[in-house]
Amino acid sequence: MGNRVTLPAGTTLGKASDYGIDVNLGTRAAPNYQSIRRMSGYAPTFPASTADVASYDNQGDPDEDVDGRGFAASFTVQGNRSVSTGLYLPELEALIAASRAKGEAAVLDVRFYHKPAVGAPNPNDAGRADVTVEITRGNTGNTGIESFSVSITGKGGFEPITNPWTGWATNPAPKIASVTPPSRAAGQQVTITGSGFMGATDVKFGTASASAYTVVNDSTIIAVVPAGTAGNVNVTVVTPAGTSPNAPYTRGA
Numbered sequence: 001m002g003n004r005v006t007l008p009a010g011t012t013l014g015k016a017s018d019y020g021i022d023v024n025l026g027t028r029a030a031p032n033y034q035s036i037r038r039m040s041g042y043a044p045t046f047p048a049s050t051a052d053v054a055s056y057d058n059q060g061d062p063d064e065d066v067d068g069r070g071f072a073a074s075f076t077v078q079g080n081r082s083v084s085t086g087l088y089l090p091e092l093e094a095l096i097a098a099s100r101a102k103g104e105a106a107v108l109d110v111r112f113y114h115k116p117a118v119g120a121p122n123p124n125d126a127g128r129a130d131v132t133v134e135i136t137r138g139n140t141g142n143t144g145i146e147s148f149s150v151s152i153t154g155k156g157g158f159e160p161i162t163n164p165w166t167g168w169a170t171n172p173a174p175k176i177a178s179v180t181p182p183s184r185a186a187g188q189q190v191t192i193t194g195s196g197f198m199g200a201t202d203v204k205f206g207t208a209s210a211s212a213y214t215v216v217n218d219s220t221i222i223a224v225v226p227a228g229t230a231g232n233v234n235v236t237v238v239t240p241a242g243t244s245p246n247a248p249y250t251r252g253a
Contacts, residue, residue, distance in 0.1 A: 018116045019044075020165065021073070023091040024109035025217045033111060033164075034091045034198070034217055038078035044112060045072045046158075071129040071154035073112065076138055079146030082214060090217045095150060099135040106132050107155060115165040122163065129158040172196040173242035179235050183252035184225050187211065192221040192237065194244065202238040205249070225251065 019042050026032030049068035054061070077095075081088045088096065098108045113126035131152040138147035174196035184190050192203065195218060203210040203223045213223040221237065230253040234246035 012119060015117050018114060019112065020115040021075070021110055021112045022164075023094050024111075025090055025094060028109055031109065032217055032219055036075075036077055036091050036095075037089060038080055039075050040077075042075040043073060046070065047072060068157055070156070071112070071127060071131070071158040072152065074149070074151045077148050077150060079148060084212055085214050087214070090215075092148070095133050096135060096148075098133040108133060108152075110152065111161060111164065113161075113163050113165050117168075121165040124160075124163075126161050126163040126165075127158040128161045129154040129156075131155065174200065174237040174239050174244040176235060176237060176244050176247035179247055179249045182250055185230070185252040186225050186227045188225050188252075190223055190225060190249075192223055192235065192247075193219055194237070194247075195219055196239060196241060196244075197221050197237055198239070199241075200237050200239050204236045204238065205251070206233045 017040070021036045021039065021042070022033035023036060024031045025034050047070045048066045049070070050064040051067045052063070053065045054063040077092060079088060079092065087093055094108060098106050107130050109128070110131055111126065111128045114122040116122075131154050134151045134153075136149045138149045139145060172195065174194060176192055176194040178193045179190050180193075181190070197215055197220065198218045200213070200215050200221060203213045203221060205226055205228060208226040208228055211224040211226045213221055215221050228251060230251050233249055233251055235249045236246060237244045
């Protein structure tokens, strides 16, 4: 039987996966947000704080005003990790570190938002909050993937923000801002800063791939200089979205 009540033209049924959470890997003043990848089961709540405003006029009836709203959420995340370093994805590393810390080190800056599979995001469904974290290992059996059950609890209220979601197809091509320190030789590490680095598939010094590299976050890569001669070389970062413009670098002997 079809629907007997029609919907307005241009509407679509939302999906359970139409939400995202980002972890700030930078500072509050200069945020570097990284989306929590391979997340599922997102269940947000906005618990109320209330105040008793009953008076004689209520004649004994309860009267509670909502004078604040917090933010809390639970979700699961898969334990994807680098095969070269053993580290989890940086956002999961941040969650785990906060769950084992105390004081300010136990607090993360996160943002949550509507991110639809199709159509425009809800501009009113986004916020930013400082949270504490609790994590339990989700799959303790002898087979299956590694996963974690995560719960986050806001410290104070949440801040409504402009929805940051710009769509699934807007993965920017990488750009390199700097390669430091200068004059590193084969086998030594350099730090590459820029943007669009998540999902990098290669780091090249001229035509040679880096001996090893770790994508720390969207704006930082640690790479090991490959074998080669001293002198000028162009460094590039390769991602599924494209290859960065050349960044000049001077190799050491």
